[in-house]
Amino acid sequence: MLSQLQPIDIIVLVLMLLIMPTAGVIVALRKKNAEQYFLAGRSIRWWTVAGSVFGTNISSFHLIGMLGIGYSIGFVQAHYEVVFPAVLLLCFVFLASYRRLELFTLSQYLEVRYNEAARLIYTILLVLIILVQLVGAFYVGSITLQWLFGGSDFAISYEVGLLLIGLVTCSYTIWGGMESIVITDTIQTLMMLAAGITVAYFTFSQPEIGGFAGLLSLDASMPREAQKMHLYLPASHPNLPWTGIFTGLMLQHCFNFTTNQFLVQRVLAASSDDDARKGIIASGFLKLMIPFFSISAGVAAYYLFRSRFGNMDFNSDGAFLKLVETVIPSGVGLTGMILAGLTAATFSSVDSMMNAATTLLTLDVYKKYITPRASDRQIVRFGRLSIVAMVVASIAIALWTYTPDRSNNFFLKVSSQLSYFTPGIMVAFFIGVLWKRASAQAAVAAMILAPLYGLLAEWIYNGALSQIPAVAATFGETLNFMHRVFITFVLSSLTLIGLSLTVYPNTQFDGFNKLQVDINAGEVFRGIGLFLLVQGVFIGIIFSLDVSPKQVAVWAALATLSLFLLSSRRARTQPEPTQPVRAGIGQVWIDNHFWAGLLTAASVWMLYYFA
Known part of the structure; x- marks a missing residue:
C-alpha cells in the first residue's frame, strides 16, 4: 500500500513531520535555568498540559493496537481509556500538595511525608521502570516505523529506525528540556487525533456501516455471543476480566495519573493549580474519545472486511493499514497525514520518559548525593548528559534484545511485569496523604514487600487455588495481572497500616503536617461511598426489574453529575478558609467541579450503555 504513496502524500508527510523538531528547536534556543529546563519555568497553560499528558500516554502502538484489538476482540479494550477515578484523585487529592511544595520530582514528596529512604526507593524504582519502558518504546517504535514505511521509498531498517527515534527526540529534548517536550507533545x-479521527470518519462513512449508529445496529443484529460493542467479559477471561477491570486496572490508572513521575511532571509544570486541573481533566476527555474513533473503528473494520472480503482473515495488527488502504481516498494527501500522525505518536512517549528519568537522576542522585552545591548551570548540563546516556543505553539494549517477533522480546516481557512494583508505590502515596499516622518505616516496608506479595499471590493461586474447579471456572486457570495488582495493593496497605499501628508508630505527624493537606479523608471516602451507593441503586434496578443497562445509562450519568453539582454547592456555602495557605483552593474546586463531574458522568454513561 505504501509503495503507492502519491506525491501529495509524501509532501504532506514530510511537512508535518518537520513541524515537531522545528518547534522544539526554536524553543530550545532560549537559555534555561534548572526550573525552566525540567519544569518549563512552571508556566505551561492548561491546553498544553492536556496535550502533553495525552501525547505522553498514547503512542502509535496504542493507536494501531487499539484498532486491532477492536477488530479482533471488541469494544472491551475501552476500559483502558476510562480514567476518571485517577483524574479525580490527582485533581482534588494530590495536586494541591504537590504544587504547594514546589516539587521537581514526586520522590521529594515522599521525603517530605516520610524520609530519605522512601525518596531513594521511589527514585530507583521509577528510573528502572522508565528505562525498561524506554527500551520497549524504542523497540516497538522502530518496528512500527519499519512496518509503516515498508515497501515505500522511505523504507528503513530496524537499526535506522532506532537512530531516527533517538536523533529526532534528542534534537529538541537535550537543549529544550520540558518546554520543548510539552510543545512537541501538543503538536x-x-x-494523532487528526489521523485517528480521519480513519474513523471514512470507516463509518462506508455504506456497509452507515455511521456510528449503523455500526451499533449492525452489531446488535448479531447473536449476543458474536457481538463486539460490549464492555464486559467473564471474570475468568485471561486478558480482560470484568472483576480485574474494576480493581487492578483502575489502580494502574491511578498509578499512572497520580504517582508516575513522567506523567505528573506536566502537572508540576503548569502555571497555576487551575491550569493543572483543567489540563488533566481535558486529557481525561481526550482519552475518552479513543474508544469512539479507534476501538470502534476496529469493530467497524471487522464488519466491513467480512462484507467485502468474505471470510478472509486479517492479522489484527495489520487491520489498521488494510483499513487505510480500503477506505481512505488517494491522491489528496490524507494517507500522508495519517502516516505523519502515527509517526509522531512514535516519538510522543519517548521524549517524556527521557525527561522524567533525567529529572530523577539529576535532582535525586546528582544534586542530592554527588554535588549538593551544584549551580543551575551544572544541574542543566548533567541533565543533558543524562539524556544522552539514557538514549545510548536504550538503543544499545534494544539492539541487543532484537527479535523479529516482538511478542518474544525479553524487554517487552519485563515491561509487562512492572506492575509488581506499582502497588507499593501507590500505597505509600495514597495512605500517606489520607492518614496522618502512616509512618516512614511502614511505608518503606510496604514499598519493598509489594513485589514479593505479587509473586506470593501468583504462586498460591497458580499452584493451589486454581486446582479447585470452582475457583478456576470463576477467575481463570492462572491469576490475571489485574487481580494480582489488587491483591498486592490490599496486602501492602495492610502492611503499612499494621506496622504504623504496632511496630513503627508515628506520633509526631511532622511529615503529614508539612503537606498542608486540604482534603479530609472522611470527605474523600464519603464521596466514594455516595458514588458507589448511586451506582448500586441503578445496578439493583437493572437486575431486580430486568431493565436493560442502556435504558438507565442516561439517568445514571445525570445522577452522577448531580453528586458533583451538590458537592460544588456545598463548597460555595462554606466559609472562606482562614489559613492563608489555603486561599483560593475552594474557588478552584468550584471552577473545575462541573468539568470533573461531566467527565465522570460521560464515563458512567459509557459503562452502562455498552454493558
Missing part, C-alpha cells in the same frame, strides 16, 4: 497530540 503530536493534534496529529
Whole structure:
C-alpha cells in the first residue's frame, strides 16, 4: 500500500513531520535555568498540559493496537481509556500538595511525608521502570516505523529506525528540556487525533456501516455471543476480566495519573493549580474519545472486511493499514497525514520518559548525593548528559534484545511485569496523604514487600487455588495481572497500616503536617461511598426489574453529575478558609467541579450503555 504513496502524500508527510523538531528547536534556543529546563519555568497553560499528558500516554502502538484489538476482540479494550477515578484523585487529592511544595520530582514528596529512604526507593524504582519502558518504546517504535514505511521509498531498517527515534527526540529534548517536550507533545497530540479521527470518519462513512449508529445496529443484529460493542467479559477471561477491570486496572490508572513521575511532571509544570486541573481533566476527555474513533473503528473494520472480503482473515495488527488502504481516498494527501500522525505518536512517549528519568537522576542522585552545591548551570548540563546516556543505553539494549517477533522480546516481557512494583508505590502515596499516622518505616516496608506479595499471590493461586474447579471456572486457570495488582495493593496497605499501628508508630505527624493537606479523608471516602451507593441503586434496578443497562445509562450519568453539582454547592456555602495557605483552593474546586463531574458522568454513561 505504501509503495503507492502519491506525491501529495509524501509532501504532506514530510511537512508535518518537520513541524515537531522545528518547534522544539526554536524553543530550545532560549537559555534555561534548572526550573525552566525540567519544569518549563512552571508556566505551561492548561491546553498544553492536556496535550502533553495525552501525547505522553498514547503512542502509535496504542493507536494501531487499539484498532486491532477492536477488530479482533471488541469494544472491551475501552476500559483502558476510562480514567476518571485517577483524574479525580490527582485533581482534588494530590495536586494541591504537590504544587504547594514546589516539587521537581514526586520522590521529594515522599521525603517530605516520610524520609530519605522512601525518596531513594521511589527514585530507583521509577528510573528502572522508565528505562525498561524506554527500551520497549524504542523497540516497538522502530518496528512500527519499519512496518509503516515498508515497501515505500522511505523504507528503513530496524537499526535506522532506532537512530531516527533517538536523533529526532534528542534534537529538541537535550537543549529544550520540558518546554520543548510539552510543545512537541501538543503538536503530536493534534496529529494523532487528526489521523485517528480521519480513519474513523471514512470507516463509518462506508455504506456497509452507515455511521456510528449503523455500526451499533449492525452489531446488535448479531447473536449476543458474536457481538463486539460490549464492555464486559467473564471474570475468568485471561486478558480482560470484568472483576480485574474494576480493581487492578483502575489502580494502574491511578498509578499512572497520580504517582508516575513522567506523567505528573506536566502537572508540576503548569502555571497555576487551575491550569493543572483543567489540563488533566481535558486529557481525561481526550482519552475518552479513543474508544469512539479507534476501538470502534476496529469493530467497524471487522464488519466491513467480512462484507467485502468474505471470510478472509486479517492479522489484527495489520487491520489498521488494510483499513487505510480500503477506505481512505488517494491522491489528496490524507494517507500522508495519517502516516505523519502515527509517526509522531512514535516519538510522543519517548521524549517524556527521557525527561522524567533525567529529572530523577539529576535532582535525586546528582544534586542530592554527588554535588549538593551544584549551580543551575551544572544541574542543566548533567541533565543533558543524562539524556544522552539514557538514549545510548536504550538503543544499545534494544539492539541487543532484537527479535523479529516482538511478542518474544525479553524487554517487552519485563515491561509487562512492572506492575509488581506499582502497588507499593501507590500505597505509600495514597495512605500517606489520607492518614496522618502512616509512618516512614511502614511505608518503606510496604514499598519493598509489594513485589514479593505479587509473586506470593501468583504462586498460591497458580499452584493451589486454581486446582479447585470452582475457583478456576470463576477467575481463570492462572491469576490475571489485574487481580494480582489488587491483591498486592490490599496486602501492602495492610502492611503499612499494621506496622504504623504496632511496630513503627508515628506520633509526631511532622511529615503529614508539612503537606498542608486540604482534603479530609472522611470527605474523600464519603464521596466514594455516595458514588458507589448511586451506582448500586441503578445496578439493583437493572437486575431486580430486568431493565436493560442502556435504558438507565442516561439517568445514571445525570445522577452522577448531580453528586458533583451538590458537592460544588456545598463548597460555595462554606466559609472562606482562614489559613492563608489555603486561599483560593475552594474557588478552584468550584471552577473545575462541573468539568470533573461531566467527565465522570460521560464515563458512567459509557459503562452502562455498552454493558
